[in-house]
Structures are given as structure tokens and as C-alpha cells.
Amino acid sequence: MGLKDATAIVGIGQTAFAKRLPESEKSLACRAILAALDDAGIAPSEVDAFASYTMEETDEVEVAKAIGAGDVTFFSKVGYGGGGSCATVAHLAAAIATGQAGVGVAWRSRKRGSGPRPWTNTRVQLPTPAQWTRPYGLLRPADEIGLLARRYMHEYGATRDHFFNVALACRNRANQNPAAMMYERPLTREMYMTARWISEPLCLFDNCLETDGALACVVVSAERARDCARPPVYIHSAAQGLPAQHHGMVNYWNDDPLTGPAWTAARHLWKTADFGPQDVDVAQIYDAFTPLIPLSLEGYGFCGRGEGAAFTEGGALEMGGRLPLNTGGGGLSEAYVHGFNLITEGVRQLRGTSTAQVPDAGTCLVTAGEGVPTSALLLRS
Amino acid sequence: MTTHDATQELLHPVPDEDGAPFFDYAACGELRVQTCTGCHEPRFPPRPCCPHCQSFDSLWTKTSGRGRIWSYVLPHPPLLPAYAAQAPYNVILVELAEAPRIRLVGNLVASADAALDSVDPVRIRIGAPVQAVFHTMPGGPTVVRWLLERP
Numbered sequence: 001m002g003l004k005d006a007t008a009i010v011g012i013g014q015t016a017f018a019k020r021l022p023e024s025e026k027s028l029a030c031r032a033i034l035a036a037l038d039d040a041g042i043a044p045s046e047v048d049a050f051a052s053y054t055m056e057e058t059d060e061v062e063v064a065k066a067i068g069a070g071d072v073t074f075f076s077k078v079g080y081g082g083g084g085s086c087a088t089v090a091h092l093a094a095a096i097a098t099g100q101a102g103v104g105v106a107w108r109s110r111k112r113g114s115g116p117r118p119w120t121n122t123r124v125q126l127p128t129p130a131q132w133t134r135p136y137g138l139l140r141p142a143d144e145i146g147l148l149a150r151r152y153m154h155e156y157g158a159t160r161d162h163f164f165n166v167a168l169a170c171r172n173r174a175n176q177n178p179a180a181m182m183y184e185r186p187l188t189r190e191m192y193m194t195a196r197w198i199s200e201p202l203c204l205f206d207n208c209l210e211t212d213g214a215l216a217c218v219v220v221s222a223e224r225a226r227d228c229a230r231p232p233v234y235i236h237s238a239a240q241g242l243p244a245q246h247h248g249m250v251n252y253w254n255d256d257p258l259t260g261p262a263w264t265a266a267r268h269l270w271k272t273a274d275f276g277p278q279d280v281d282v283a284q285i286y287d288a289f290t291p292l293i294p295l296s297l298e299g300y301g302f303c304g305r306g307e308g309a310a311f312t313e314g315g316a317l318e319m320g321g322r323l324p325l326n327t328g329g330g331g332l333s334e335a336y337v338h339g340f341n342l343i344t345e346g347v348r349q350l351r352g353t354s355t356a357q358v359p360d361a362g363t364c365l366v367t368a369g370e371g372v373p374t375s376a377l378l379l380r381s
Numbered sequence: 382m383t384t385h386d387a388t389q390e391l392l393h394p395v396p397d398e399d400g401a402p403f404f405d406y407a408a409c410g411e412l413r414v415q416t417c418t419g420c421h422e423p424r425f426p427p428r429p430c431c432p433h434c435q436s437f438d439s440l441w442t443k444t445s446g447r448g449r450i451w452s453y454v455l456p457h458p459p460l461l462p463a464y465a466a467q468a469p470y471n472v473i474l475v476e477l478a479e480a481p482r483i484r485l486v487g488n489l490v491a492s493a494d495a496a497l498d499s500v501d502p503v504r505i506r507i508g509a510p511v512q513a514v515f516h517t518m519p520g521g522p523t524v525v526r527w528l529l530e531r532p
Binding site for chain 1: 391392393394395396397399400425426432451452453454455456457459460461464467469470472474482483484485486487488497507518524
């Protein structure tokens with residue numbers, strides 16, 4: 001028994017995305033989940049499986065009783081922040097494919113726009129491994145990834161223009177997407193090159209947005225999917241990735257810190273798939289920071305080691321390019337909700353309903369946070 | 382004259398059981414790394430058993446305190462207040478001369494007790510040789526800092 005095409009995403013839902021939304025995370029979660037079930041044409045009472053992130057603060061008990069779910073027989077939470085996004089869907093797919101449940105809901109609701117920045121809470125973050133990093137002023141994810149980005153630039157000749165290519169592609173797609181926080185905010189090279197630093201070599205536009213919002217999707221068996229309201233988007237392959245001797249975002253203590261969890265997830269993802277990187281029509285790659293894109297392009301096999309920056313040249317990530325990227329605007333320019341919007345945008349592409357539709361898109365790679373224990377999905381129509 | 386304000390202090394390391402010896406040795410002015418007694422492989426961060434031979438026996442090997450800058454960043458605000466006050470400052474990652482896979486996060490400073498922004502960023506280069514020095518934080522533990530060998 002395998003996972004390949006055994007299950008499908010049949011419903012997606014989301015709230016508005018904004019710097020500040022008035023409703024609670026719990027309300028936003030319920031609204032996104034009910035929208036996804038309505039999209040699928042499935043009654044809330046049929047839901048018997050849930051999956052979310054360990055950082056999700058609304059638990060299954062609260063969600064299930066609020067939306068009117070039935071008896072729930074599978075529930076799961078995945079760790080490592082945005083690294084868990086695709087794994088929430090993968091856990092539901094595994095549960096449904098093995099008969100543990102019939103209708104699964106994955107979701108993420110977060111008020112990161114109006115709420116506190118996690119790094120300001122030092123009390124919970126100073127123990128292992130922060131004793132080795134944080135007192136020295138490596139305080140934020142931007143600092144931790146900035147350190148790897150600087151080394152990447154040094155080793156492979158990557159430049160700020162390469163990171164700009166990533167920021168620009170995401171912003172251009174957001175400018176086509178009315179739901180995106182940056183819908184009416186074009187980005188120019190001049191703006192990028194003169195922006196304030198956050199952690200040099202990373203500037204403001206190398207960093208994702210801070211967003212209030214929630215998203216959800218519904219997973220059922222391929223058989224059940226044929227009777228749903230929308231065309232099924234099949235979960236073709238799924239993988240998690242925790243490499244040997246990996247250390248989380250501060251991955252500074254192994255042979256090769258620039259070979260991250262993407263490489264581990266990718267090996268398993270492609271091993272179980274009927275197609276390879278050259279057959280991917282559109283990609284939704286986790287973009288908390290622009291350097292994660294070249295690193296992920298290498299890890300998932302779109303180019304060789306050290307070639308990720310050069311891959312972004314010549315409009316490769318734009319519409320009509322070699323690999324259209326983050327077509328809703330991504331975490332950089334649509335919304336940063338721990339990557340869940342990359343999953344829903346992948347579904348839109350394969351339904352043919354994206355605001356930046358890749359013609360006849362039939363395959364999509366969706367990835368979770370790189371640089372931490374990660375996960376990925378191959379979706380197909 | 383300034384009043385005491387905890388929000389203006391740099392964060393102190395909170396060593397766990399495995400990491401405590403590192404800071405104890407630093408307080409004696411020594412940079413030591415955990416090394417497996419069984420297979421002699423050094424490991425960092427410290428942990429209960431050896432990932433190569435699974436031995437639970439280890440000792441702490443003294444190093445020369447010499448290394449090279451592997452990478453660095455220059456954080457700018459928004460930051461915690463004590464760090465914002467010195468921003469932009471540097472954070473460097475140093476690979477140790479004796480064990481290049483062991484890389485320590487620290488600050489490049491003009492002298493052991495100088496500010497985090499005491500070295501002009503134009504002087505910071507990947508590959509530059511550095512030497513460990515030891516800074517005792519006010520009311521707290523001793524941390525390793527780094528000086529350029531050729532300032």
C-alpha cells in the first residue's frame with residue numbers, strides 16, 4: 001500500500017490577510033475551516049481527522065466542537081514552525097490512505113501581524129541550543145539565516161541581485177492577487193537596493209511579511225474525491241526531512257551547513273514519484289527569507305549544488321519562465337502564515353483558478369520551511 | 382549615572398547539563414570542546430553520547446583558541462534593547478583550527494571587554510584568522526569572544 005494518488009485535496013479556505021484582524025485566532029481558524037469544507041461540499045459533521053502545527057494555539061478540541069465535527073479518530077500536530085506545513089497534509093493523507101479516518105482538515109491560524117514577535121520572548125528560547133547563539137546577538141531567524149546566506153554568497157558568488165530576483169517574482173505575483181497584502185505595492189530594484197537592513201546581508205525585502213490570517217484544506221480518499229464539488233488535486237508524493245546531524249535553524253555544526261533538510265525530503269519525495277523536477281510546471285517554495293529559494297532549488301533538484309542563485313536569472317521564476325514561483329505572492333508578498341498559503345495556491349494552480357495561472361499546470365511542488373526539519377508535497381491534477 | 386535596567390543587559394547563556402562544562406572552562410580562560418573517550422571524535426554542541434560510537438564517556442579537550450571566520454552577519458533593529466543600543470554589531474561564526482567542523486557563534490571585538498560594535502565591519506572577512514578571548518559578563522557567566530589575529 002502506498003500514498004501515491006491515494007488521497008486528494010478537495011477543499012481550500014482562507015480568511016482575509018492583514019497586518020491586524022479584529023477576530024481571535026480561534027475564530028479565524030473556524031472561518032477558514034468552514035470555508036474549506038464549503039468549498040469541498042462536505043458537511044462539518046463528516047470531519048473525523050485534524051492536523052496542524054505544534055505552534056498552532058487553537059487545539060483540535062476547540063476547533064472540533066466549534067465547527068460541529070463528528071467523532072474524530074485521527075489528530076496530529078507537526079513541529080518546527082513552518083517546516084511542518086506540508087506534513088500536516090501528509091499526515092492526513094497517510095491516515096486516510098490507511099483507513100484511520102475519512103475526512104481530514106489541516107489548518108493554520110496565526111496573528112503574527114498584530115501579535116508579539118516570537119524572538120522577543122527570550123525566557124523560553126534561551127536553553128538548548130540558544131545558549132550557543134542568542135547571547136551573542138543572533139536573536140532572530142533573520143540573523144540565523146543571514147549567517148548562512150553570507151556564506152552561500154561567499155562560496156558560490158551569489159549576489160543581492162539574485163535575492164532580489166526572488167523578492168521581485170513573489171511581489172509581481174502578489175500584484176496580480178487581490179487577496180495578497182502587497183497587491184497594490186509594486187517593488188523596484190531601486191527600492192530593494194536602498195531598503196534598510198534587517199540583518200546584513202538581508203534587507204527588509206528579503207524578509208517575509210507579518211500577517212494575521214488563517215487557512216485550511218480538506219483531504220479525502222481519491223475515491224471520495226470524485227464526488228466532491230471541485231476537481232480533485234491528488235497528493236502524489238509526500239515527505240518529511242530531518243537530516244543526519246541537523247541542528248535546526250542554527251545548522252552550523254555539521255560537515256555542510258548549506259545542505260539543509262530540503263535535500264533529505266527531496267530524496268524521498270522523488271523516490272516515490274512518477275515524475276522528476278524537470279516535469280514540475282509550477283512551484284510553491286517556502287520563502288520566509290529570499291535565500292531559502294536558491295537553497296531549496298538545489299535541494300529539490302532543479303539545479304546543481306551552488307547553482308540556485310544563477311537559476312533565478314533571466315526571469316526563470318516569473319510567469320513564462322523555467323519555474324514560475326509562489327504564484328499567489330508567497331510568504332514574502334501574499335501572507336506569512338507558516339507556509340499554508342503555498343499549499344492552497346498549489347491547489348488553485350492545479351484547478352486552473354490561480355490569479356497568476358500557469359497554462360495547463362498539471363504538477364506542482366509545495367515545500368515547507370527550509371533550514372528547519374521540513375516537509376514537502378508533490379501535487380498533481 | 383545610569384539606573385539599573387535589566388532590559389538593557391545582554392542575554393546570559395543558560396547552560397544545560399551538557400553545556401555547563403564549556404562555560405566552566407571558559408571562566409578559567411580555557412576553550413575546551415567535548416571529545417569522545419571511546420573514538421576521540423570531538424562534538425559540538427555537547428550532548429550525552431557520541432553520535433559515532435554511542436559511548437557515554439567523554440572528556441573536555443583544550444584547544445589553542447585559534448580559528449577562522451566562517452561567516453558573519455550585521456544585525457540591525459528591531460532588536461532587544463541592549464542589542465539595539467550597539468547595533469549594527471557583528472555576529473561571527475568561527476571554525477576552530479583543531480576541529481574545523483566545530484564552529485562557535487561569537488562576537489569579533491577590539492578587546493575582551495569591548496562593545497559588540499567595537500570592530501569596524503569593513504575589517505570583517507570570511508577566512509580571517511581569529512583568537513579566542515574571555516569576557517565575564519556583568520554578574521554572569523564567562524563567554525568566548527574573538528580578536529582578529531592581524532587587526
